[in-house]
Amino acid sequence: MAFVTGGVAAAQDRLHVTGLVFLGLLGLALARITVPITNLVLDATEETSPFRPHPVLWLLVAAVAVRILPDLGIMPFPPGPPHALSALLFAGAFGACSPTRAPSTRIPAEDAPVPASALATRSPPAVLGLGLRPFFLAGAIHAAAVVLVWAPWFLGFVSIPSALPPLAWHAHELLFGFVPAIVAGFLLTAVPSWTGRPPLRGAPLIGLLVLWLVGRAAILLGEGQDAFVVAAASLAFTAALSGFVAHEILRAKNRRNLKVVAVLVGLLAAQALFHYEVARYGSTILGDRIALALVIVLVTIIAGRIVPAFTGNWIRRANPGREPAPFGRIDAAAMTLGVVALAGWAAAPAVPSAEAALGVLLVTAGAAHLVRQARWVPHRTLGEPLVAILHLGYLFVPIGFLLAGAAALDGLPGAAIGATHAWAVGAIGVMTLAVMTRASRGHTGRDLSADLATVVIYLAIVAAAAMRVAASMAPQHTMLLVPGSAVLWSLAYLGFAAVYGPMLWRPRVDG
DSSP states (O other), rough: OOOOOHHHHHHHHHHHHHHHHHHHHHHHHHHHHHHHHHHSOOOTOOOOOOOOOOHHHHHHHHHHHHHGGGTTTOOOOOSSHHHHHHHHHHHHHHHHTTBBBBBOOOOOTTTTTOOOGHHHOOOOOOGSTTHHHHHHHHHHHHHHHHHHHHHHHHTHHHHHSSSOHHHHHHHHIIIIIHHHHHHHHHHHHHHHHHHOOOOOOSSHHHHHHHOOOOOOHHSOOTTSOOOOHHHHHHHHHHHHHHHHHHHHHHHOOOGGHHHHHHHHHHHHHHHHHHHHHHHHSSSSHHHHHHHHHHHHHHHHHHHHHHHHHHHHHHHHHOOOOOOOSSHHHHHHHHHHHHHHHHHHHHHHOOOOGGGHHHHHHHHHHHHHHHHHHHHOOOOGGOOOHHHHHHHHHHHHHHHHHHHHHHHHHOOOOOHHHHHHIIIIIIIHHHHHHHHHHHHHHHHHHOHHHHHHHHHHHHHHHHHHHHHHHHHHHOOGGGHHHHHHHHHHHHHHHHHHHHHHHHHSSSSTTTT
């Protein structure tokens, strides 16, 4: 693009630079503030590492260069890629700002006793004591709000000043808003047990939550704003989360869990691609498919650890007998087939000639995951809904594979959309609530057993998933099934916020 000295182009360039400078200073300021504050909320035996701005400054300089130089005619990129690439680089700067801590010899309990003289300055509120507390609560409210706002907006009853059109906003906020919040709550709680390092809590946890909220506001209210600034604000949270989790895993030399970081980085790249596609083409082509595929991969990884373990624990305690099979070749084969099939499915719009081979691969992956799940003896968990819901949620993974395979092989009407919603509403929606309820009960000192309110939440989310898949397969009933699914989805997540919100806000009941 030729250099333009005045008019709209110059105004846009000034806005790019202004946004970069403002957000850059904000990011550096947050890092400067949160690092010393960390000393106040962590144990006295821990030390916060010195803030090193060099990676941050290099990333910011690269972001400015990639965005501005094409407009000066120095770099040959078209207008679109610099938005996505510079936004990704800028978001990486936030990741480099993640507070780091020196290794600790112990993991403090979530609400560990603290000397009375230090309570005022060193003990954060209960809701900030562990990552799952604020992020599960915020993520549940957001999940319900995304559906409740999108439906009337899509139907034209309300107007929202969003940076994205209704369908793109709906997909973005579920894949890049709701999912990362729940993933953050899970990982910020699980990583300390994986690594033996202290959990993130207090002021640094607030900073991460603020980044997430800024991203949601930027997308919802970003109409007419610079696309780069909106994208950077949206990408910052996932970048910071990825940087923090990677740092903790690497410092603890716990490299077996780096696959989780790889999924987070892939999700970040998919989000950048999503913004680029919307800016360039007005809709997304591959970004949302790549993101959904990555999240399903993450579901299969995490489920492979927790479902057999929790099932075995309950069986040994309440229903002695056959237990889940340990991880073996069948699991490895199912995982490999699933990853390859999901990669092919995500890339299918770019390679339409491979549909037949892809269909066979998807159906094979679905069958392999059904066999994998059968080895976890799901039929033996019907006596405890808190465990059974994990198996029911995972069942939507092979259902999605089989529907996607049917769509590729036979062009079955509605099967392609049904597969997407089997994964998005079923596998993700049901599994997240299953993990959220169990983890919330365990980390607030309550019995690992589902009460009536929790069972109602489970029934609502499973019915929402079943109705949304059915609507795809029976489009003549869309006007009944889709609104019904939306209402049940929202009731399930609002129900979680109402029932589990007070638990997450207050200290553990067992002290």
